[in-house]
Amino acid sequence: MRTLLVFALLSSTLPALAGEGDVRLKDAPGRELVAANCSMCHSLDYIQMNSPFLDHKGWEASVNKMIKAMGAPVAEADVPKIVEYLASQYGK
Amino acid sequence: MKTRRDFLKVSAGGLLLAGGARWVEFAIAANDSLPSGTIESAQLGSLPGKLPLIKKSFRPPNFETPVAYFNEAFTPNNAFFVRYHLADIPQIDAAQWKLAIAGESLDKPLELTYENLMRDFETVEVAAVCMCSGNRRGLSQPHVPGVQWGHGAIGNAKWRGVRLRDLLNKAGLKKDAVEIVLGGADGPVLDKTPDFVKSIPAWKAMDENTLVAFAMNGEKLPHWNGFPARIVVPGWTATYWMKHVTSISAISQPFKGFWMNPAYRIPKGKFPVIDRFISQETDANTPITEMVVNSLITSPDNGKRVRQGEAVTVAGVAWDGGYGIATVEVSEDEGKIWQTAQLGADLGRYSWRQWSHRFTPARPGRRAVLARATNRAGATQTFELIFNPAGYHNNVVQRVEIEAS
Numbered sequence: 001m002r003t004l005l006v007f008a009l010l011s012s013t014l015p016a017l018a019g020e021g022d023v024r025l026k027d028a029p030g031r032e033l034v035a036a037n038c039s040m041c042h043s044l045d046y047i048q049m050n051s052p053f054l055d056h057k058g059w060e061a062s063v064n065k066m067i068k069a070m071g072a073p074v075a076e077a078d079v080p081k082i083v084e085y086l087a088s089q090y091g092k
Numbered sequence: 093m094k095t096r097r098d099f100l101k102v103s104a105g106g107l108l109l110a111g112g113a114r115w116v117e118f119a120i121a122a123n124d125s126l127p128s129g130t131i132e133s134a135q136l137g138s139l140p141g142k143l144p145l146i147k148k149s150f151r152p153p154n155f156e157t158p159v160a161y162f163n164e165a166f167t168p169n170n171a172f173f174v175r176y177h178l179a180d181i182p183q184i185d186a187a188q189w190k191l192a193i194a195g196e197s198l199d200k201p202l203e204l205t206y207e208n209l210m211r212d213f214e215t216v217e218v219a220a221v222c223m224c225s226g227n228r229r230g231l232s233q234p235h236v237p238g239v240q241w242g243h244g245a246i247g248n249a250k251w252r253g254v255r256l257r258d259l260l261n262k263a264g265l266k267k268d269a270v271e272i273v274l275g276g277a278d279g280p281v282l283d284k285t286p287d288f289v290k291s292i293p294a295w296k297a298m299d300e301n302t303l304v305a306f307a308m309n310g311e312k313l314p315h316w317n318g319f320p321a322r323i324v325v326p327g328w329t330a331t332y333w334m335k336h337v338t339s340i341s342a343i344s345q346p347f348k349g350f351w352m353n354p355a356y357r358i359p360k361g362k363f364p365v366i367d368r369f370i371s372q373e374t375d376a377n378t379p380i381t382e383m384v385v386n387s388l389i390t391s392p393d394n395g396k397r398v399r400q401g402e403a404v405t406v407a408g409v410a411w412d413g414g415y416g417i418a419t420v421e422v423s424e425d426e427g428k429i430w431q432t433a434q435l436g437a438d439l440g441r442y443s444w445r446q447w448s449h450r451f452t453p454a455r456p457g458r459r460a461v462l463a464r465a466t467n468r469a470g471a472t473q474t475f476e477l478i479f480n481p482a483g484y485h486n487n488v489v490q491r492v493e494i495e496a497s
Contacts, residue, residue, distance in 0.1 A: 018135065018137065019150060020150035020151050023133075023150070040281065040282065041178075041179060041280070041281050041282060041285065042149065042151055042152065042179060043149050043150040043151040045133045045147075045148075045149050045150060046149050048129045048130075048132065048133035049127070049129060049130045049133050049134075049148060049149060049239070049240050050127070050129065050130075050237050050238075050240065051127060051128075051129030051130075052127070052128065052129055053127050053234065053235035054237060058237070062237055069286070069350055069354075070280075070282075070284075070285045070286070071282050071283075071284025071285045071286075072282070072285075073282070073284075090129065
């Protein structure tokens with residue numbers, strides 16, 4: 001990361017350091033499901049940024065907000081798997 | 093041991109700051125209290141037309157200004173923070189852009205072009221702080237979800253444009269208008285996601301300082317800050333400063349929408365704010381309105397080493413909701429004794445005020461330097477966080493440590 005940072009900072013012609021394609025979520029069951037559902041509307045760094053301070057209930061509330069308030073079309077059966085991944089990999 | 097701070101410290105003098113090399117440190121001071129995932133996922137990244145800023149999220153883009161830029165009275169446009177809720181952000185051709193002024197509480201709806209806006213009304217300029225409601229959310233304890241801003245979701249600029257009230261008067265604003273609803277060209281990716289629409293009280297829309305701005309610091313608005321025109325609501329947090337504004341509607345009922353309620357709410361009675369948004373109040377909460385009095389130490393960086401017996405200048409900025417800064421006090425001894433800092437030029441009551449204080453550490457060792465601003469309404473900063481679920485209004489007195497040897 002340090003090399004990358006220095007490289008980007010020294011190369012003023014580079015438009016950007018990296019893009020959201022470089023965001024890598026932790027490898028664990030549910031990762032693909034999370035990536036597919038969450039990245040419809042936002043980059044996956046939102047998950048990293050909001051860690052690790054939410055517990056299972058906190059992540060469940062966040063996922064439900066995305067579905068109920070933001071209209072994310074997440075299949076009902078996938079919700080527990082998504083919450084489980086977020087709570088176990090990015091929870092407190 | 094290599095600390096996180098060392099790891100993130102990057103030499104970027106020539107690129108980031110005109111005027112010589114210096115360390116850009118984005119794990120400053122209280123940033124050590126940001127969630128660890130926030131620090132790990134942050135990086136310096138550029139959006140087109142912007143200098144490297146602290147990336148919080150790529151899409152929608154949320155980028156924070158490194159504190160070093162706040163050593164200037166006005167924040168450069170290309171270093172100004174970027175904040176979006178929704179990811180569909182069109183590039184707007186000013187020649188095609190139109191601003192609709194309509195609604196049930198107007199007699200003569202209008203549609204303005206960019207040229208109309210620039211030529212048909214009196215042009216005015218106001219210096220004002222633009223601060224995201226969630227600035228410093230990332231420092232909330234306990235942490236609360238949302239964009240984990242440190243100190244940099246803020247900037248000070250000279251906004252030039254026309255008075256919103258001139259547009260509303262020309263459109264025949266009726267006496268029954270309660271709120272003015274503001275919409276922008278950016279929107280959600282999914283149809284089901286609530287579009288970002290905000291309202292302000294009619295009285296605030298009619299304030300002589302509330303603008304439809306088309307220029308910032310003497311230049312066209314940057315794309316990422318709302319080109320071709322944005323609303324400027326001096327004193328109030330930036331949630332109302334609608335970017336890429338395309339519609340202004342006057343209505344006689346409180347506007348209902350996700351971004352007015354439940355979003356952007358503060359508990360009632362917890363904060364010493366004067367401006368109320370009565371048509372939107374509920375028994376439990378109320379929309380965020382004006383900024384609370386606050387200050388930021390911009391220099392020296394946290395952890396700075398100085399020579400014992402050599403003078404150190406502590407400097408920063410202070411702002412509030414438009415009452416004006418009365419005093420800034422600095423403590424060199426963890427808050428036991430406070431000394432009055434010297435205030436910089438008064439650039440207007442909605443601008444932030446620069447301040448500085450020079451002192452000479454008499455003894456070696458680490459010490460915390462604190463700064464506390466008080467406004468002309470008599471409000472001051474708190475020592476303990478007034479917790480609220482969205483992490484707003486964090487004006488806890490900041491600590492910067494220096495080490496004399």
